[in-house]
Amino acid sequence: MEHLKIFDNTEIAFQLKSNKELNRAHFLFNMISNESLVKVGTALTRFAIKAHLPVEGIIRATVFDHFCGGVNEEDCLPVIDDMFTKGVSSVLDYSVEGKETEAHFDGAMEKTLKIIRFSDDRKAMPIAVFKPSGFGRFALYQKKSEGKVLTENEQDEWSRVVARYDAVCKLGKEKDVEILIDAEESWIQDAVDDLVTDMMRKYNKDVTIVYNTLQMYRHDRMDFLKRQHELARKEGFYLGYKIVRGAYMEKEHERAMENNYPTPICESKLATDENFNAAAQYILDHISDISVFVGTHNELSSYKVMQLMKEKGIEITDNRVWFGQLFGMSDNISFNLANKGYNVAKYVPFGPVKDVMPYLIRRAEENTSVAGQTGRELMLIKKEKARRKAAK
Template identity: 60%
Template sequence: METNLLFNNTEIAFKLKTDAEVERAYFLFKMIANEPLVRIGTAVTKFALNLNLPVEGLIRSTVFDHFCGGVNEQDCMKTVDALYEANVYSVLDYSVEGQENDAQFDKTMAKIVDLTYFAQNKEAMPFSVFKPTGLGRFEIWRKKTENEPLTQEEEAEWNRVVNRYETVCKAADECGISLLVDAEESWMQDAADELCEQMMEKYNKERVVIFNTLQCYRWDREEYLHKLHKQAKEKGFRLGFKVVRGAYMEKENERAEENGYPTPICESKKATDDNYNQVTRYILDHLDDITLYVGTHNEVSCYLAMEIMKTKGLKKNDERVWFGQLYGMSDNISYNLASEGFNVSKYMPFGPVKDVMPYLIRRAEENTSVAGQTSRELTLLKNERKRRGIF
């Protein structure tokens, strides 16, 4: 198959879906394509859940089952095993958001550690993942990033955040698992980056245990990568990076305007794409020092990474290069890459239905605002329905 047609193969893309699941996906993306409907639907869903109305069954059988692996890790295993049969790995992502107290942070830390040990002897699960704000209050990250003085109580709080971080990284190291650390808003990210750098220096000696995330809609990320690469070479440790475009653009631009500082976001979609592809190329040029996780739903960026690998004579399954997409999206990329022999994983959110709803709502809103994403999913599903004779 010609490379530039690879992602058009819907038979491979949707081979794990029954006819009913293809129909459900088609229905969901038609709903998501309607922005007013998404706004109304999210408002109604929040309202119903807050009143404890019996809507969890409906949510579970529609949007939850499409975008999530299950309510707990055991519930996810049937899906994890099915993906592995198709040569696609899974990254179980405990997607409970918006918690703001020490008890919840300790619970999240324990969950990530449990998941890491759970994955230890499962070839299908080579990664764990977490968000920095899952282990500490957003405000404490912001204060550290913006160099605001901390009170004695806040210093103690920050030390607890560092200890949680250390506990999770140590577990990944002991289990032979790699740990993907997500990136968040720019006004808390410097503190998260600094902590991640410390963990990389400590653990990324023999292999890459810790991966930080580069959000390439930020114009400063390529410079940051070059600077950190230089430091890592001087200090003798390796780097791991998940490279994404980013998910907080509107918030970033609004805050920059409100506070009167230059936006950290690239000036255009093209500038973001160029930045993403330059960062990817740089890492592929330095694989002896940096391991790459290409986290994207952009076909052009995937084709580019594949082409560079081919030009360099790299094996498709080179252990230093991974591709990743979200569960329930861009199956045309994931399964076709896997069928060609590349290393591919799916980010698989899971958790209690009610607790995962903030994630699902954010995902629906992002799909609505990303030009072309939903229409591409609909076109692919329409083609697969036609191929199967579903009308």
């Protein structure tokens, strides 16, 4: 594979990082690599925010500025414009979590609509995203997923959830901004899937605007993908999927054990990797019907998709294939892919510092638990620091 090893080029990976920012990244990933430090740090941070201690400045100058674009859309513009000079697009992600009122759900929808309008005249922002639990109550999705009959009030509440999805997808269609809808825990995902499929039916008639998310650590997702493909073919609409490995593994295992049902998660990391690659293969085999956003920090999966595109004669600029990574992570994948001309977008989280903390804490905990991820980041940062030192 002649493009093997492109992800080792640290000069391209960190071209936008000043020495100061590189040193900060080195400090952060060093901290994150220590599990007990992460546990203590997250506990202290939660306490400090609850107690209204003046920690926002410290958080903002360290972990927030590394993993987030800013506190609002305008604040993110320098980051967005900067990355786009190197061919990396941005997906602005309003990462405020855990809100449960109608006012908050309407607020999240308004924020998403604002981002779509904000994206409209910016080539650097061709995609918007929202999280289902940001648009409706978790327990309501769960009741719907379990097939239980909703009360009249709940039925009205659900209609408002549907209306929020519809408003966002409709504006996405009008403005030609693609809409990625994130995945949730398996016990509420069925309701999400049904609703997103309805949006695809409505808005993916000519091209793919609406994308669902498949968490490939779930062993049932390949069958789901094939069933969806059959349905879309029969009814005449296009599919869009963001494929990821998944984000709620421990929670999924625990709930399965507590409620005495088989875990929906693949039996091993290897099985998850194979499932992810199988989904990529299936979608690229059917690229005329399905578009894909490959959300991965895994270099081998990225190479696999590059290889498949080449074998199938899919142009690297084909809008039906995008690669995506999180801001502040895997710059070696994002910037080296963009340098070769592939479609690449960074998920750029933003929001008020204290509201984004649950997201940042999850990032830190995930990085600690993903074997090798933090070590790889550290190794690349050290390599780049050494390269710069030698180049002086």
